[in-house]
Amino acid sequence: MPTSDSLFARATNVIPGGVNSPVRAFGGVGGTPRFIKRGEGCRLTDVDGRTYIDFCLSWGPLILGHAHPRVLAAIERAAKDGTSFGAPTEAEVLLAEKVCALVQPVEQVRFVSSGTEATMSAIRLARGFTGRDLIIKFAGCYHGHADFLLVQAGSGLATFGTPSSAGVPAGIGRSTLVAHYNDLASVAAHFDRFPNQIACVIAESVPANNGLILPERNFLRDLTDLAHRHGALMISDEVITGFRLGFGGAAARFGFTPDLMTFGKIIGGGLPVGAFGGRRDIMQHLAPLGKVYQAGTLSGNPVAMAAGLAALEVIEAENAYERLEQMGARFGATLRQQVDLESLGVALTRIGSIFWLYLASSQAPIDPAALDTASAARYRYLFHFALDHGIYLAPSAYEVGFLSLAHDDDALNRAAGILAEGLKTMPPLGATAP
Numbered sequence: 178m179p180t181s182d183s184l185f186a187r188a189t190n191v192i193p194g195g196v197n198s199p200v201r202a203f204g205g206v207g208g209t210p211r212f213i214k215r216g217e218g219c220r221l222t223d224v225d226g227r228t229y230i231d232f233c234l235s236w237g238p239l240i241l242g243h244a245h246p247r248v249l250a251a252i253e254r255a256a257k258d259g260t261s262f263g264a265p266t267e268a269e270v271l272l273a274e275k276v277c278a279l280v281q282p283v284e285q286v287r288f289v290s291s292g293t294e295a296t297m298s299a300i301r302l303a304r305g306f307t308g309r310d311l312i313i314k315f316a317g318c319y320h321g322h323a324d325f326l327l328v329q330a331g332s333g334l335a336t337f338g339t340p341s342s343a344g345v346p347a348g349i350g351r352s353t354l355v356a357h358y359n360d361l362a363s364v365a366a367h368f369d370r371f372p373n374q375i376a377c378v379i380a381e382s383v384p385a386n387n388g389l390i391l392p393e394r395n396f397l398r399d400l401t402d403l404a405h406r407h408g409a410l411m412i413s414d415e416v417i418t419g420f421r422l423g424f425g426g427a428a429a430r431f432g433f434t435p436d437l438m439t440f441g442k443i444i445g446g447g448l449p450v451g452a453f454g455g456r457r458d459i460m461q462h463l464a465p466l467g468k469v470y471q472a473g474t475l476s477g478n479p480v481a482m483a484a485g486l487a488a489l490e491v492i493e494a495e496n497a498y499e500r501l502e503q504m505g506a507r508f509g510a511t512l513r514q515q516v517d518l519e520s521l522g523v524a525l526t527r528i529g530s531i532f533w534l535y536l537a538s539s540q541a542p543i544d545p546a547a548l549d550t551a552s553a554a555r556y557r558y559l560f561h562f563a564l565d566h567g568i569y570l571a572p573s574a575y576e577v578g579f580l581s582l583a584h585d586d587d588a589l590n591r592a593a594g595i596l597a598e599g600l601k602t603m604p605p606l607g608a609t610a611p
C-alpha cells in the first residue's frame with residue numbers, strides 16, 4: 178500500500194476525517210490526500226517519493242516557495258534563543274514597525290496566530306468602537322471559522338443570514354447581514370433598513386475563496402464611502418491578498434482606504450501568524466488601553482515573528498511583486514497559446530500571482546455566491562490529471578492557485594503544458610466523473 182494511503186487510514190482512526198482542516202481531505206475531488214514529506218522551492222515531495230510542482234503553497238503563505246533559506250535561517254536563529262516567553266520581544270516591534278511602514282492605512286497592528294483570530298478580533302473591535310452590533314459580509318466570502326462569520330447567504334436583500342455550519346446558534350446569524358459582492362445596492366439596502374445599527378462591512382476585497390472574483394470599477398471605493406456615510410467601519414480582509422498583491426494589498430491596488438485590515442498567511446513566512454491593524458484611534462480601543470478585550474498565549478511568538486520579518490525583507494529585496502506579475506502574465510499567456518479556453522467553456526481569472534480556472538463558463542463570474550457547480554466533474558478530472566503528471570493544485574474547484582518567486586520558467590512551462598492537455602481531454606460540462 179502506498180504510504181499516503183496507509184497514513185491516511187491511520188489518520189482517520191485518530192483525527193476526524195484524517196485531516197486537521199477539512200479541504201485537505203480531497204472530499205471535493207475524490208481519492209486519498211498526499212502526505213507530504215518535504216518541500217523545496219516550488220516543489221513538494223510526498224511520502225511515496227513523488228514530486229509535484231506546487232500551486233497550492235500551503236494555501237497562500239509561501240510566496241517565496243518552500244523552505245526559503247533566509248526564512249529558515251531566521252527561524253533557527255530565533256528558536257535557539259527560546260521558542261516562547263509570554264513577554265514582549267524585539268521581534269514583535271520589528272515586524273510591527275515593518276507592517277506599519279509598508280501598509281499605508283495601518284498605524285498600529287496587533288499580532289495573533291491565525292487569520293480567523295484576526296477577522297474575529299477586528300470585528301469585535303469595530304463593534305466596540307462604534308457601539309453597534311450588526312455587521313455586513315458578502316455571500317460566498319470566507320473570513321475564517323468564527324461563528325458569526327460562518328454565515329453565507331440570506332434569502333433576500335434584507336434578510337438575516339443563516340449559519341452555514343451545524344453548531345452555530347441561529348441567534349448568532351442574526352447579527353450578520355449578507356450582501357452581494359459587486360452589488361452596492363445590496364449593501365445600501367441593509368444600511369437603509371438598519372440605520373445606526375451596523376458596525377462594519379467586512380469584505381474579502383478580492384474574493385479568493387469561492388473562485389477568484391475581481392471587483393468591478395470603483396466598487397471597493399464606493400463601498401468604503403457608503404460604510405463611512407453610515408458611520409460604519411470598512412474592514413478589508415487581506416488574509417490572502419495582503420503582501421501578495423503588493424505591500425498595500427487589495428486596498429492599495431484598488432485605491433480605497435479601509436479603517437481596519439486583517440492579515441494572515443504571508444505575514445508569518447509559513448508559520449502561524451495573523452494580524453489586524455488600522456487607524457490608531459480605533460486600535461487604541463483594544464485592551465490594555467481600551468475596553469475591547471483581545472489576547473493570545475502565543476500571539477507575537479518570537480519564532481513566527483522572525484519568519485514573517487525575514488519573508489517581508491526578502492520580498493522587498495527581490496522586487497517580488499513586479500516579478501510575480503510578469504510570471505503570472507507569462508504563465509497565463511503560455512496556457513492560452515496551447516489551449517483555446519473560450520471554446521472549452523473555461524475562464525482564466527488572474528490578478529498578480531493568484532489565478533483561477535473556472536471550468537463552467539468562458540465568462541468569469543462577478544459574484545462569489547453565483548458560481549455554477551456543474552463543473553465539479555471537470556475539476557475532479559483536471560485535478561487528478563495534473564496530480565498524476567506532477568502538478569499539485571488545490572483539491573477544490575473553487576480554490577485558487579498561487580505562484581511563488583521559486584516558480585522558474587521550466588516549472589511554469591511544464592505546468593502550463595500539462596494543464597492545457599488536461600483541459601483538452603476533460604469531460605464536457607455537466608458530465609459525471611469518468
Ligand SMILES: Cc1ncc(COP(=O)(O)O)c(C=O)c1O
Binds near residue numbers: 293322416
Ligand atoms: C480571506 C480569508 N480570511 C480569513 C481566513 C482564515 O485564516 P486562517 O485559516 O488562518 O484562520 C482565510 C483562510 O483561508 C481567508 O482566506
